[in-house]
Every structure is written in C-alpha cells, then in structure tokens.
Amino acid sequence: MSQPLMEIRDVTKIFGGGFLQSGDKIVALQDFSLTIHEEPAMITTIAGESGSGKTTLANLILGFIGPTSGQILYKGQDVGAMNGEQRLEYRREVQAVFQDPYEVYNPFYRVKHVFDLVIRRFNLARSRREARDVIEEALNVVGMRGEEVLEKYPHQLSGGQRQRMMVARAFMLKPRLIVADEPVSMVDASLRAMILDIMLRMRDEFNISFLYITHDLSTAYQIGDWIYILYQGSMAEIGDTVTVIENPKHPYVQQLISSIPVPDPTERWDTDITLPPEEELRGQVESGCRFYPRCSSRMDRCITKRPPLYRMDGQDHEVACYLYER
Amino acid sequence: MGAQANEQNLVLQVKDLRVHYATPTGDVIACNGVDFQVYRGETLGLVGESGCGKTTAAMAILRLVQPPGRILHGQVLVDGVDMMSLNEGELRQARWRQVALIPQGAMNSLNPVMRIKDQIADGIQTHEGQQPREELKERILELLNMVGLPGRVYNMYPHELSGGMKQRVCIAMAIALHPSLVIADEPTSALDVVVQRVVAQTMLEVKDRLGVSMILIGHDMGLQAQLVDRIAVMYAGNMMEIAPVQDIFEQPLHPYTQLLIDAIPSIKERKPLKVTEGLTHDLRNPPPGCVFHPRCASPRATARCHEEVPVLHEVAPRHYVACHPE
C-alpha cells in the first residue's frame, strides 16, 4: 500500500484572538482529517454551507495560509515545510479552479496570459509553436479551440467559457489533484453540466483526482465519489456519496437534505421548520457539538464534548453524533 | 390554485416592453418586446439565465432603468395605471405603495449605521409623511412579527443579524405599505439551504396573510417549483414560455425550458449528465428569426426558425409558448 497522495491530519485553523490582535477568535476548521489516495483517481467532495470552513480548507491545501495545528502532507512531505524546489513540484501537481470566472483573469491582459504564465514558469514548451500546441491540446479537452478564444479579453467571453479555460489551464500541468472551489456556482445552470462532465472525463481518462468543494449537494450527489460534510468547521458526516445522501444520519445532514427544494410542484415542503432566533451560531466554544442549538435530538452531553466520528455498520459511512455511539 | 384569469383580476400587465442598453459598439437588447401578466393573489416566477433580461424587466416595471439603459417602448399597467405615463411625483407615490421591489443583494444594502427600526420607519414616513411614534412602533413590530422575526430586532443594527434575518427585514420593508405587487429579485440566492427554506416559508406566509401578488425572479428551478403558481421563462430578452408551474415541469413545450428542466441536478437519483452546447450569441447582434435557434436541439426545428421570429401564443389552456408549431 503506497503512501497516500494527500493526507490532512487533525488540522485546526483559528483566526484572530492572538496576543496582539483585536477581535474574537474564530475557529474556522477543527480537527479535520482527510486522505486522498494515488489510485484510483476520485472526486472527493467537501460539502458545507457558509461558515463551514470549506474555503479555509481550500486555502490551507493550496498553501495560502498555514494551519494552527495539525499537518498537511503531500506524498509524505509537509506542505508547510517545503523548500523552493519542492514547492514548485507541489504547484505542478496540485492545481485549482476557483468560483468566480471573471475575477481570476487580469483585465489588463488577453486571456492567453493565464496560459503563458504557466508555460513559462514550468517550462512546458521550448518554442512558441510548441507552447501553442500545448495550449491547444488543453483547450480541446474542454471543448474549445484556441483560435476562437485566446486573443480575446476576459470580458469578451462568457462565464462558462472562462471557467472552462481555467480548467484547461489547470489541466495543462497534468496535475495529480485539482482543487475545484465552487467551480459551477457562478455559471449558468444550463452550462454547469458541461463543466462537471469535463471533471468526470478528466478523472476517467487522465487519472486526475478532484477535491470538489461546494455547497450544492445535488451536484455533489451527481459526480462525487466520496463526500465530507462540514458544519461550522467540524466534520459531520463522511462516506460514500450515494450512501450518505440517500441515507443521511447526522441530524444536520438530514435537515439539510430535506430543505433542498425539490423541482416538482407536487412535492412541496410539508412541514415548516424554524430556526432559533440566534442564527449566528458560531461561538468561541471549542468543545461541544456545533449543531447543538438547532438539533432536535440534542442531549446534555452534546454540549460538553464534541462527538467523535462513529463508523456505521460495515459501510463506508461515519457520523459525528452521539446518537450513533456504539 | 391561482386566481381567476380575467381582466379585473390583473395586478400587473406588461405589454411589449423594450429596454436597450447603449454600448459603444451597438445597443444590447435587454428586453425585446416582453409581454406578461400577474393576477391578483398569485406568485409568478420569472426565470432565465444571466443576460435574459429578467432583472431589467423588473427594474423597468418600476422605471428604475438607469443610463446607459433606456426604455424604448412598452406599457406597464399596475392596477390599471400605466407607469410609463406617470410624472416623477406620481411615480414616486406609486413605487413602494403599489409595487415594491426587493432588489438583488438587498440584505447587503441595509444601512449599516441605522437601526432596523429607523430604516423601516424611514421607508414608511417617506411615503406617508410623519407618523405618530407609538403607532409607527406598533406597525413596525407587527411587520417584524409577520416575517417571523423576534421583537428584539427592532433595536438592532444590520451587522448583528444573520443573512436570513436581514433578508426578512428587507421583505418587511417591502410589504410595509401593503403594496399590490412585490417583486423579489433572487431573494435567497446568497443564503444557505436551510435558511433559504425559512425565508421562502416566510414569503409564502406573507403572501397568504396579506393577499399580495408576487413576482419571484430566480434561476433555481427547484425553489420555483416550491413557491410559485405560474412560471415565465425568458431567454436573451425574449419571453419564451408562460404556463402554470405544474405544466412547466410536466410538459415543458419550449426547447429552452426543456433544457433548463433537464439541467436540474437531482438529489434523488444519479443519472448521466446532460451536456448542452452553451454558445450564446452576442446580445448586441441577435441571430435572425428565433433567438434560440443556434442552441435549439429540438427535432421540430425547421428553416422557419432561422427566418421568422416566433410570437408568444396560447397552445394549451393558459400555456403560452414562443415557438413555431409543426
């Protein structure tokens, strides 16, 4: 059994609250662990709503910020302790696609600037012709042709086109892992399938794994292999995507799934739900289950100590809830 | 379900609305002769993707279109009165009292340095003149109650409230003067799923108790299915299909509507993704004939679609489509 491709061990990230800083501290991510294996290529979904810590996780993995405690290991090497050469290798093998398909382009340059940067830095080509070929190959994978788009400015392309170009850019490096942070949430509904389909094809044909970060459980359900559901910085439920979504165990996940509007006018929400007026639920509390204020099945012990992950019988399914204690 | 379809019960009638945006290389046609109606007591869903003109239409109803946009043509009858014929003073009276708008991102546009009570009071007093303090307070508390917010919110500042609560404040402001029609533009798109459900419930409740008619602009078909009575589908400035919500989902007649319905990712079963070619035309240069024909994959498409613009006509009871018949 080879070492895993990426291993996140008990990572905690706390913002603010330090010695010289003002403001309360925010526990963005707490004791988060995740493993991605080299083989087979998989789409691992990190699902969560606002405040769940998923954006923080993306930033940690991409090395934009460092963990407060815990480790992020890539092929056994601590991401925070990499030297220049290792860092370059890391950038080559771990790439990203972000949510906003406009912001990621520098408005001063034509769109091919994003490709040129990569080619130059990673020496992907020795001549301009070769560079052009490399770009063309990447664009073809996402269903575009260089001559139609490369000389344009960002505002001249549609959101869907820009996002596909970003995927092409990531692909060009032939990475092992692409972190996709809400790649389709700002793309029109009718164009989302195209981008999700590209992700699936990259997984199947090119063995590229994805870390698909999203708040939309429906798309996660359609393309994810494995899913981690976060709530306010802690893992709530983990497992095989179909198992978790068809059979949710954690009270939060159950509430979440039942609140997704079903596109069928005959199946309307039957019961009303209420949220406690204190909807601002994040506190400085580091112990106790985060979902306590909203949970209909809560018990006293839930507020004193955070429940660990319990494995469900014989399935690829773990839940952080005392209801399932063995 | 739904109101009687006759002239007396019309709250809003939009006829041949044309709105253009000037750009140096030509006019962008935002609304191209849009027709639709809203009956008393019903909720009309206005759906479409980016650039379809739904927000522009909403702004045009209230004559809030700013340069470089301009309304070329059209009648907007609210309770029988043509908004286009009103002068500035009459228009200001009509806005908020007859038609209220909850614009996109309203919850982020609350004045951060004013308490909630003052913001709502401001809105009321601007239109109705100075009010006796006790009565005003009663009214505001009643409004807050109607949207499910606790009385404490009266004295709070926007930053002390969560997203869902802020949005409900915006709903309260919109119904403060008991308008006949409320237009809500993407009221829940920035909210988490569970909070979205709470806000959606609030809107339904408000509608039931006040009997106010609503236009719900959005792109989330699932949410539309839960909330509206009829749906109007727009594409690139044109109205493509209007029908009762059930008919839209069970029997979408326009190819674009079918595309939108197909694109909804299901949370119930995993299916292969339906990928569609996304090339939308330049909005300054619409193709001749039906504006959707470059993307139309319908087997019923003929040469006529390239030449002749289809007119919105009734194909089944209360079901209108802008598509050439066989």
Next chain:
Amino acid sequence: MAMTTAEGRPAARRAAGISLWDYPWLNPKLLIGATIVVLIILMGFLGRFVWDITLAQAASSPLNLPPFWVQDSIPAGDPAHPLGTDNMGRDMLALIITGLPSSLRVGFIAAGVGMFVGVVLGFTSGFLGGWVDNVIRTVTDAALTIPQLLVLVTLAAYIRPTVTVMALLLAAFAWRGPTRLIRAQALSMRERGYVRMARLSASSTLSIILVEMMPNLLPYLAASLAGNISGNILAATGLELLGLGPTRVPTLGMTIYYSIRASAVLRGMWWWWGFPILALVVIFTSFFLMAIGLDEIANPRLRQLQVKEE
C-alpha cells in the same frame, strides 16, 4: 413582435459613445491638462529662443514699467516689456518663462522621488505583510506626524536652498502619503483572483507586483502622481512666499515675495504679483484636470454615457 437591431440608433449618439469607452485615455480633461503641462515644459526648453531670458536678471530692464497696454501712467507701458517690470528692473515675461518651468521641476523631482519610494515601500509592506509590514507601517505613520511646514521653514531659513535642494527636502516628506495609499492598494489587490492565480502558477513576488498588479494600478498611480506634483509645487511656492526660496534663480514664489516686500499692492503695481499668481493658477488647474481625468479613467463608473429615456 419585430426585432430591433442596433441600426435604429442615431449614428451621432453612437459616435459620441465610442470615443470615451474604446479609448479611455483620450479623456478630454486629461488631454487638456497634459497639453498645458507639456507646453510649460517646452517653454522651459525653448523659451530662451522666443524671448530674451537674461531680462529676468535684476537691472536688465527699465524699472517699474506696467504692462504694455497701460499707457496712462508714469512710467507708461512699453511693448519691449509686454508684461511690465519690477522695481529691480526684472522683466515679468522673462520671469514667468523661467520661473514657471522651474516650479514644475521642483514638483516633478519631489513627487517623483516621493512616489518611487512610496511604491517600493508600499508594495513591499502591503504584499509581504508580517513584520515587514508592521515596521514600515509604524515608520510611515510616525513620519506622518512630523510637521512638514515647520521643519521645512526651519531648514530653509538655515541653509537657503537651491531649487534642487528644495526639491529633495520636499521629497523627504513626499513619500509618506504614497506609501500608505499604495500599501492599501497592494493589500486589497493581494486577494484578487488573478493575483491568487499567479501565486498558484508559482510566480515570484516581484513578477506578481510588476506583471499583475502594476498595470492595473497605473491610472491610479498616475492620478496620485499628478496630485503629488501639484501639492509639492504648492509647498515649494509656500516656502518661497516666506522668502525662504532660492535667491540666485528667479522663481514665481520669490517674485511674489519681493513684490510683497516692496509694497507692490500699495503702489498699484498689480502686474508684479498678478502675473505670477496667474501662472500658478494655470499650473494647478492643469494638474487638477489631469488628476480628475485620470480618476475617471481609473474608475470606469465615472464615465457614464448620457443617454436619455425615450
């Protein structure tokens, strides 16, 4: 339902719309301001061929002459000295031709040095963050509390500076504001999507600053520079008005100073202080126009097309 296309619009309106949008740098305010500044610079180099600038020296011309169109006083105006002369025999036109570009030079040097230092410190501070940011920020904030006028007045009274020395003295204070502003810009730009992409593409910090950030900041930097130059000219002129400027070469500020000292107002010799003031107004107005024009370029929302509802 007929389709409307763009051809229906009057061509005139379309044409009026194109120029400002497609070519934002052709902003009329910027062009007018820049033209005036260029003319002044040219005046500095070519003025000597148009007018005899040695007339700016004392005792080179008849004393106390009014401008040439004033004929009913004693002494009367003389076309040989169109703008009049002062009480030491300096020709006003020559004074303006040498003094105006000189003021400009002070502004350019001071602002140039100030902006350069500001850009380096500001970017370093904003982009790198951490302790570097803390150090630079503290130093800058402390420096900002030092009263510029007091220090300059004291120093200038002591050493009687030349034009270049004065420019450098001003530069010593001119870097503070730009450092703060550019630091703020760098901080906000650091989180931009395309900067993150550049980091993901393993671009070096220097490359990110020069290739990604700078081009987008150019209009803002240019506007800031225009404002800076103008501010420094004002500071220099202020010192000169107090009599603390260079004495060897003629400057606008010193001219006004001499005129005050010689009671030119009481003596009705309005041309002595009037024309230098007019020249200063021209400089400040031109830079003001440039600054607004650049501001409009940097901030597209100010470039509204005027389209009326039909």
